[in-house]
Amino acid sequence: MRLSTITRQTFGIAAMLVLLHFAHPAFSKRTGRCNTIEAAFTLQDSDGVSGTYFLSGREYIEYNLYRESEAKVGPIGELGLRRNMRHPKATFTLSDGHLVIAKGCRYYRYAMTNGTLTFRGRTTFDGLPCSPDAAISWKGEISVFKGCNAWKFSNTTQSFQQDVSLPEWGLPCDLDAALQWGAREAIFIKGTNFWKLDNEISGPFHTDDLNLCSWYLCGEADWMTQRQRGRFSCNGDRRERERERERERYFGHVFINCWASNYATSIMEQLKLGIRYLDIDTNYKRCGVLGTHHNIFCGESVCHIIKQTRKFLRENPHEVLTLMFNHEMQDEELVIPALTRQLKSQLEPMLNNNVRKSGEQRWPKLRQAVRANKRVFVFFPPFSAVYLRNKWIHAEFWYASTWKEFTVEDGNCSAIVSHTEQKCRRSHEKELIEVSVVATANIWSCVKGLAQECRQFHHDMLRACEQHRYRQNNSPNVLLVDYPEEDPHSPSSVFSAVFHQNIRNLHRHRQGTCQVRIDAAVRRPSEEDESLFFVGSKVKVFSHSNKMQIREIRIPRVSSVDAAYVSDDGHITLIKGCKSIKVNSSSLQTLESDWTTMPSCDSSLDAAEYWNDELYFFKDCNVTIEGQTSQRLSTLGLPCAVDAALNFAGVAYVFKDNRVWVRREGETTFSPDGHTLDWSIDAVVC
Secondary structure (H helix, E strand, C coil): CCHHHCCCCCCCCCCCCCCCCCCCCCCCCCCCCCECCCEEEEEECCCCCEEEEEEECCEEEEEECCCCEEEEEEEHHHHCCCHHHCCCCEEEECCCCCEEEEECCEEEEEEEECCEEEEEEEECCCCCCCCCCEEEEECCEEEEEECCEEEEEECCCCEEEEECCHHHHCCCCCCCEEEEECCCEEEEEECCEEEEECCCEEEEEEHHHHCCCCCCECCCCHHHHCCCCCCCCECCEHHHCCCCCCCEECCCCCCCCCCCCCCCCCHHHHHHHCCCEEECCEECCCCCCCEEEECCEEEEEHHHHHHHHHHHHHHCCCCCEEEECCCCCCCHHHHHHHHHHHHHHHHHHHECCHHHHCCCCCCCCHHHHHHCCCCEEEECCCCHHHHHHCCCEECHHHEEECCCCCECECCECCHHHHHHHHHHHHHCCCCEEEEEECCECCCCCCHHHHHHHHHHHHHHHHHHHHHHHHCCCCCCCEEEECCCCCCCCCCCCHHHHHHHHHHHHHHHHCCCCCEECCCEEEECCCCCCEEEEEECCEEEEEECCCCEEEEEECCCCCCCCCEEEECCCCCEEEEECCEEEEECCCCCCECCCCCEECCCCCCCCCEEEEECCEEEEEECCEEEECCCCEEEHHHHCCCCCCCEEEEECCEEEEEECCEEEEECCCCCCCEECCCHHHHCCCCEEC
16 A cells, blocks of 8 residues: 555654645635834833833834743734824934834824823924934934934934944944843844844844744745745654654743753754654743743743744754643633734744644645645644634644653652553544653652653653554654653653654554664674664664664675674674675774675575574575584574574574564574564664
């Protein structure tokens, strides 16, 4: 069966995958208006409280400098501005604290009281042109800009005087806005770029860095409306072009290094490491912005997360992301409308609505989502009005979770494996399954301590779930953890567990085009705990204590091998056809400049290994002990044409496809011993 016609399948650990096949959706251009920042100002009210505001058309955004993100959006009338103040041209603050707004040839004075502007009348200024582009009050001086020219207010003459031009400042002509930024800086905005001025000009920077998410600034991300072309891959792995990759949970930034800690890396760093599922806990009132939280602590703003995800999607045009906003949502009456607006403003062309819009509740294939550039799937509570109006919102009922309240008893997290198996057995027919690693902790428990105990069971949990999902031609979809992953390259990390689950899924769901293949295997004498598995031109270094692949290397002049064994001199001998070459087991560098021809060789081998001080050669349906006659593999309980053989710590293993046979000391025949991929080795070739 061709891959494109397989139904009800998920390829990988992510949720938004291939379930049913249907035609590509029609691609539509971005709809709705865009915004231009027309004016901006920082102003203190009568109580000395400072506020930063951006104006565009009929709306304003109040900015939280501490959170580096927008705090509130609303109509300019909420600020106290008159209706004729739509589309203001420039603003600056006088020494008496009054705000001046320029529009046409007129200047309007406002005073700020308790966050509201009060009109104080019109005023005039000598020396200023009509309709200035921008203005700024900074370090006790007022500057006004139009075109390439600048004017500065003179306290001596109480009028504006011509100043140096904007190019002489190091700024472009025709600015949109300017304002004081914090205690020392000023920023100057034009289109989707801005420049900073402290002692010198720096920039340009992209307006994404301002974190104004309720407005889509004109031209800011028009690439979102483009179809994607080219060869598809996932995390750079073309084998996974029909599925997604790792998913993990996210709350916010690190605050305390123990019980309130979640993630030590930024969203962008997590995405680059392979995260494709962000579980975001949101609130509004406590943080002063639409932000993330954990217990009583605030993390970064949701806007900052959205901006980072959009940047990642631009840099990685074949990746798909899921944003989950269900868990631990607070202040729902404020969060839901703000969240909906920010997602639509920043990601609308990429928000995938195929499942609900089609009326058939069918998940699109990854390739369809990528080609149409509908690469973002969003989940949050189905509040009636918002949910009905926005088909890109998906409810959490699609997911079944393995979460069960349990505590880590005496530092032992092993119970989580049996909990996972039971939950997956009961929910195996659910469309999507989330494997949850969230232990219950009291106030004295340390999140890092829980992580240390539970991390070692990531692989076992996924394997416990997959056995039930595979019966439905499905897979585990999400691995959800609730603690910091400080070493993403550790074999016990969530990244490693999910990577190898994806490898098993790849083989399970694409058996017609993807096979398990180990060309050779050999223990590494210089490292008592390690063995080497050869797969094509790559060598997988396997740790027996960790029970998984710990890294991948390449050996110069070795592109593929047929067999490998440890020679009497302690070096590793590699065989390819009728040629061999020796490799230093410590440095893993070849000891000879080229392959040498073996005597009395007429064909290639399947495998070779030393057992009981005798060298065994495997070929077709026979095995030959060096210098002796051959015998049938069936007499040892083995199939014909094995892939590899390994002797480690007195135990003999034989591999063929995704099957393993074992013979322990004192035994005369081999017996089946599970699957090759259960060793957590990336041995799938497509």
